[in-house]
Amino acid sequence: MDERESLSPQSAGAIASQAGSAAISPRFVEPQAIHKKLNELYDAIARRAFELFEDDGRIFGRDLDHWFRAEAELLHPVHVQVRESDDAIIVDAEVPGFSANELKLSLERRRLTISGKKQSSSEEKKGNVLYSERCSNELLRSVELPVEVNASRATASLHNGVLELTAPKLAAKSAPVRARTVGVA
16 A cells, blocks of 8 residues: 655644545654754763773774764664756655654754654564664754745655655745936937
């Protein structure tokens, strides 16, 4: 079944079912909430980077290695593509494994911030593990937009792990042009 989840400011609180698609209220949040979350994540990454520094024998010179490793452990990567049409900016963000309810979007005139956290915990240990990979269940990505957009008219949809946000461009304010004639003296 092809399931599509939509996020749109106009449909806040609405849940409808139409031919296998579900409209779900957006999780648009204020930029201050995202800023607070960003500070918390920064602190968590700094703490983990310091732990890695200590585990590595407190040898100086590997600061960035420790920071990037801590960041990779704590945050799920979000790959984005920003496209432009004549009247809108379209942002596609890969958020596999996240549902619309787990994502929060903050859209300002020139910035989109996507955050999310999965609420899942399952751990199984069988035998002697030889190889293991983990993926973070939290994401945060901020994207600078090439032009100013109208955040109140933006819509977003989530389909097959790809979040697509469409935001209309703000119309350029045109100043009235006055014609003057230059007199001949």
